[in-house]
Structures are given as C-alpha cells and as structure tokens.
Amino acid sequence: MYRQPVLKNRRTLLERAEKFISDVYFTDCNLRGRLYGDSCPLESLASFLSSKRIPFTEAAKQNFAPHKVGDTFGPTWWTCWFKVSLKIPESWRGKEVHLLWESDGEAMVWRDGQPVQGLTKEGEKTSYILSECLKDEEPHSITLYVEVACNGLFGAGQGSMIAAPDPNRKFSVQKAQLVVFNRDVQEVLTDFEMLVDIVKELGEGEQRGYQALFTVNEMVNLCDPSDPRSFSKARSLAHSFFSQRNGESQHTAHAMGHCHIDSAWLWPYEETIRKCGRSWVTVIRLMEKNPEFVFTCSQAQQFQWVQSWYPGLFSQIQDYVKKGRFIPVGGTWVEMDGNLPSGESMVRQFLEGQRFFNHEFGIVCKEFWLPDTFGYSAQLPQIMQGSGVSNFLTQKLSWNLVNTFPHNTFFWEGLDGSKVLTHFPPGNSYEMKGKVEDLVKTVKNNKDKGRANHSAVLFGFGDGGGGPTQLMLDRLERVQDTDGLPKVQASTPDKLFSQLRADSALLCTWTGELFLELHNGTYTTQAQIKRGNRRCETLLHDIEIAGSLALCRDGTFQYPAEQLQKLWRLLLLNQFHDVIPGSCIEMVVEDALRYYEDIQSDGAKLLKEACGALGSKGNAAGVFNSLPWERQEVIQIQDGAGEPAVGILCVSFQADGSVLMENGILKMVINKDGTLASLHLINANREAISNGCHGNQFVMFDDVPLYWDAWDVMDYHLQTRKPVLEVVQPIHVVSSGGLRSSVSFTLRISDKSTIKQEIVMDAMCPYIKFNTEVQWAESHKFLKVEFPVRVRSPNATYEIQFGHLQRPTHRNTSWDWARFEVWGHKWADLSEHNFGVALLNDCKYGYSVHENTMTLSLLRAPKAPDANADMGTHHFTYAIMPHAGSFQEASVIQSAYNLNFPLRSIQCSPNTIPWSAFSVSSAAIILETIKQAEDRKRALVLRLYESHGSSVTTTLLFLFIQFTAIWHVFFVVFCDLLERHDPTQPAHMTSEGITLTFSPFQIVSLLLIL
C-alpha cells in the first residue's frame, strides 16, 4: 500500500501531536476534548460560612442556605461548608462517574462523616470519583459535604505569592456537576504526553527522540478521537516504544511520593492541620488504587495533629505504615531550621520525633529529611548519628546564588568527624511531577556520574501540600524501563540509601557546614521570634537542671516531665523552617510569640517550684546557677540593698565630654555619641579598638533584595553603609561606683526610629554589656553594630551547636565572599596569637567579620510576607570582650553562657548551705544538659560536650551525693541522644565520679540511675 512519506519537518510533526492533546487549541476535534462524556447538574447545593475552623460534626448541624455556582464567599481564612446532594443517572451504568468540583481555595470532601479526599485546582485535583464502573446496586443518591478553606495552596498573597495576605479575598465555586469520565481517553492522553515530552526533552541530538517523534506522529494517524475503538492501535504503538528496554548500566530513579507541607508559612499553624488531612487522605485513596505506590512523610508534629484531628484517617495511615508504603521519614518533630536552633534543641527535635514515630508506628527513622531549609550546621552529622540516623536527604543547596555545590551523592563529615551518607536529588526539587523532564534532569544534573548510579525522584505537589496525583503515577508507570530514560522504580529511602551505600567506594567527602549562599537575612528577620527562641531555650535548660537537682535533693519532688514535654514541643514547633527564620506571615508571628509567652509563663512556675525544692524554705535571698562552673557576678536584687560604700569601679568625665570607665580588668573611653574611642585590656596592656576607629558604631544599610524579601540580604547592600551619627541625648552617667556603673545615650536613626543604649561595666566582669532598646519603624533597612578591632587574622570563629567553626575574614574566592553574612550563636571571636576580641549576644544570630571589623546584625525591615515585620520596640544585649591568650583560655565560651543564663534569684532559708551538684575538672568540657530520663523516673540524663576543639580526659564529679542523703548514684551508662543505653561502652565509676574521654567537639550522654 502506498504511504505518504513523512517529511523531514520535526517542528510540524511535534506541534501536530501537541495540538492533538492540547487543552487550549482544537478541543472541538482533538483527543483532550473527549476526556469527559455526559454531564448532569447536582440535585442541590447549599452552604454555610464559618469564621472558624470547626470539626465536621459541628458543621453538619448548621443551617445550610441554597448556593449557586458562581456565588462568592469569603473573606480570607474563613471556611465555607457545602452540602452537596446528587443523583447519578441510571443510564450511566458501566461508566466511570466523577463529581467535578472546581473552586478557589482548598477543599476536603466528607462522606458518611469521614474525610475522603482533598480537592484543589492548584494541586490538579478537581475530581472526586463516585464510581469507577457504575453498577445498579451502587447508591445513586448521595449526600456529600465539601469543606472549602478560604485560602489557596500558597495562602492568599496580594499580587504575588510572598506578598502579605489579602484579608478580603473573595472565593467561588466555578464548577460543581456530575460527569462521565472517559478513562480510556485519559490513558491515551498520558501515552501521548509522555512521548511528546520525550521528543522535547531528548532534543535533536538523540536518535531516541526521533523514534518517539515518529511513534507519536503515527499514533495521531491511527487515533480517531470520536472512535474509542481506534485507541488500542495507538496505545499498542506507544506500548512498544515504552517497552524497548535500557542496558544494564542505566541510572535508576527511586520514585517516592512526597508532599512537602510547611508547618506554617503563608498560612497559620491551624490551617496546616487541614492541609495534612487533605493531602494525606488523598494519598490513602491513591494507595488503594496503586499497589506499588510509596509515600514518604516527615514531621512527627504533623502526624500528631492528624492523630488528634482525624483519628479515622490516622488509623488508615497506621495500616499503610505497617505495609511499608506510607513511610514516616526524617525522625524530627518538625523540619526545623538547620542553623539557628541550639544544640540541645536539635537533639530534642530528634528525641521527640523518633520517640513519636517509635511509639505510634514502631519505627526509628534512619534518614534525616530536610529538603527545604536554609543551610545545615556542621554539628548535624554527629547529632544524626547519635539519634540513630546515618543518611541525609536535602536539595536546598541547589539554590546557591554564587557557587554550584559540587556533589549530589557524597559523605558529609561533621565538626567531630562523624559522617553521614548524603543525597541531594539531582532533579533539584522535592516536588517533581513524574514528568519526562524530571527524569532527564535527574540524570543530566547528577554531579556524581559514574560514582553514584541511583537517585531519588520525589514527586507530588509541595510546600503548601497537595501531594501526588494519579496522573503522576500513570506517567512514571509507563517508563519504568524505557530506553533513553533512567529506570524508574517505586522505592523507599531505605532502598535508595542501601544502594548508594553498597556502591559508595568512589564517593567524595564534604567536610564542615553546608552553607546556603542565599536567605542570609533569615538570621536576623523577626527579631522577637529569635529572642523568644533563645529565652525559651535557656529557660527550659534551667527548669530541667533545677528539676533534676530537686529530684536528687528531695525524693518526693515530682519532676514536671509531662509539662516540660508540652513546652519543648511548642518550642520545637516554632523552630520550623519558615517560623524561626522569620519568613512567615504576620498571623504566624503572632502564634509563635504567643507560644513563647506560654512557655515563659508556664515555665516560670515550673522553675519556681523546682528552685523551691533546692534549699530549705525561707525568705532569704539565694541564687541558682544553672551553669557548671563557679560564677562571680553582679546581680540586681529587688530591694536594692547591698551596694557597698566603697566602689571598686571608676567612672570619670574627660574634658572633651567623653567618659572613662575602669573595673580593673578593662579600661574604656566612651565618646559623647556612645561609640568607644578606646577599650583597653589592662593586664595585657592591649588596646582592642583599631587605630583611628570607633567601636560600638551603629550602621544602617539599604536592604532591598531581588525577590525573597524576608529571606534575603544581597551582597550589594554592603555598598550602602551609613553610620548612625545623630545624637539625641549624649552620654550621661546612670550609675557610678559600687559594683555596677553604666552610662546611657540616645541616637536618632531617622525621624521614625531611635536607639537608646545603656553601656554597663560590672565589677570583676571581663566584658562590657550594651543593653539596647530600639524603636524601629523603617522600610527595607538593615541595622548593624560594628567593632573595628586591633586584631589581624584570616579567620574568625563562630559558635555553633555544641562547638564552633571558623570562616574566612577575607574575600579571596567566590566561596569566601559568598559568606558576607553568616550565622553564629552566642559568640563570635577574632583572635591573633595571644590576643583577641569576642562579640557576644543574648538573642542575635547574624554576624560578619570582614578584615578586622566585627559586625553584629541587629534588625531588618522586610515587607513580605509580613508587611509589619520587626516594626516596634526591641530589646537586646550584646557584649564586647577583649582577651589575652586564645578565646578558649580566656573563657569566652563560659562568658557567653554567663550572659545568656543569668544567675536566678531564689528564696531559701538563711541557713541553707551552698551546694553544687556536679563538677567537671576540664574547662573544655561543658555540662550542657541535665534532665530526667524519658523512660525511667529515678534516672537522669547528663549531656556534655567538648567545646575547645581538643582531645580531653576529664573527671565528672557527683558532688550532689555529699549534699543529698536521699539517693546515691547506683550506676552510670553511656547512652545515645535517644537515651538508648550502649551496652558496649560501660562507664567506669570511682567513689566520687566518672572519668570521661572526649575527642574534639564530641557530645557524650550519660544515664545516671539513682
């Protein structure tokens, strides 16, 4: 038979096939136009509007008023409940019948009082399947409820996704009807789509792309949209193409369904609960239909929400967890920020997360899962290993603005040398759609070609939830082993990492932090959240220590384990990767600050009770020191008594209006405008302030990023530096002599913003404190304070979780200058041999040290997604500490702890003997945590770490035995961070304590059985 030749015109052939499945063009005659058959209106539609997020049982009792398709409802954040009565025509026997529902907002379908499926236009879910093949015995008259949240998958941003929400948005239902769904048309459409995409993605350089082109062209020839009998010929052509197999060496894509749900971001926590419900119930529906489908799901907190809000759904999830298909991953309470939480907070993320997963599902996660956070602390590998986790998955470093990270699969070595196998899915996404493009990228982008032959493909709508769709599964199912594309297998994190580990001989190692060269404003944005976090971390630390000591002292003391767990979980929740970084909307900020207040008010009561049990009852003033070293500090007591007549401090005005202050350790000259003209370390006879410069110099910068407002500070902001020079009130003495002297001054930043500061010098204190109050009403400005110091060093040191690391002070390479704004915890230090200066803080995280200028980042003023971010009054304290020797020898670390953990005044009987509970013989070892063990009441967990970066042998003394007659230490064992004791490592006790050996930055946990 004569056939017309296929001309050499790739473009017309390709576009012909595209138009054949287009949902825009030629739908009157193309295949897409045949997707739906007959339709039929609903019997009735009625609605009820609620300002609150109410449970189904309450909603179902309300009065529903008639509602027409197209009627509007709202405003933003309200909920519209719909009662849908429908009757399926009997003539649709044998057909697949859907409720087609297209509305704004995110919806949940309820049937017989149970949530059954999520519907969101943005997440490509607009059909609820009523019957796959209608039979006479099936119910034809059905009543459903549809709960529509008045917010989209990405909240309700005004104009752009990250703009502040529009509070008055209106919503509508555009389509609500019954339709016949032609599954056979859908199947051919998917064949076509995959082949068209193969043509496009493989391009003109690959012969396989041309084979796809001619296949799809012939399929158009064979396929008559009006005659379903013609479909099978087209399908069998597609099938032959998809069945042409790869060779054995082909890359394997491990396909796992996923649904990244931010625990709060452009919507509040409460809405996230419903996002989990909508997304996960849809996953269960897909699992029922697709026996191979595997879904990975992180964040214990979200499971706990679903457990309490959707118990029926939770038990279905439990069933699928047992089958190994719904897989809890990550092992943490939430996907927390990877930089800002303290070391102990990170431990608790794993402790709470792993314990929840173990309790509810009998699972201990083996991988840490943090695809979307803004950098990863160098101490994470050790914390992971200590929490039963040896694998790590993320992809965020693909967002680097300057340097391309060189690996996708590698070993990540932490501060102490712990290593974890790490995988960045080369598709650079955690929300792929199962498309050809995703698979091609996964192979092409892989920077470990020839070293690692397996990669993760995480598919499903994410960030705002949504998750996988049937179409994504159908796409992947077609190309499981198709020549020209990677092999695709439904997989699990376990399978992926086992494969990678089995064949890891050629993998490279990356040592130190995984620094994200973007989003560096998140160390500073939403200062109140940062302050709340630091305060609550220290408060919980103190409660646990006071409670543990009370337990030692008084056998009847009830350690508040349950209350502490509740408070910890609130704190951990606020460490979510869009909350503590400050990249969330104002509603979330309000929730977060309320949680901090709850922690502080409930925590204050717990601390008072615990401290009350530390000494005999009475009204005399006592002091509780929660740190494991002796302290001599000035504390203010309320009655103001105790000021000695003879001062040991010296304050005097100079002729030029500057003030000289001296405490025997430091001598400083403060200019009229509050800047430091001189800061002299007396014993070492060293000046700390750089020649001709002033310390404590406030500086303002224009801070206009390229897009991610709350997130980003760009390198070019440094070009806009302006010192704050206008003095409203020059320095004047607030208190002089005695044990504390201080001066105060006020500066004007602008007509809307001012800085009021008290500079405090305490007797015997090696640092100067700057108690600062800022009235802040700026727009796109960045406030910092600078200390140009007389130190020369190529590296500065920054405290991180359970340790510290160095970063360059120069800008030699792109890797150096990309770190123009970095994070640190309680201190940063710049030292040369035998002298240095440390900059401490009580609630800040953003630092930079360039050449000899040390800078602390104080406040930003972004306008999206919170239009009012950081507006108002701020209080914070920083401190400057010149020192002789190294920062380790000078006790900079201890000083920063002292600044953050104030001595707490308590009341006790006047004849209470001072007592200490524990003592560590080496200054390098910090006893960070003392708490009651999770699983036994008469047991304590002690966590210590090596803070100097040295190998140390030390003795931990159990002094409390001398002061408490109640118990004695029965035995001591090493345990991991999950408090599982390690029988291979017995601890050797002597009569008074235990000898411990540490390697640099090692964390050691002990279980003391009392």
Ligand SMILES: [Zn+2]
């Ligand atoms: Zn996220």
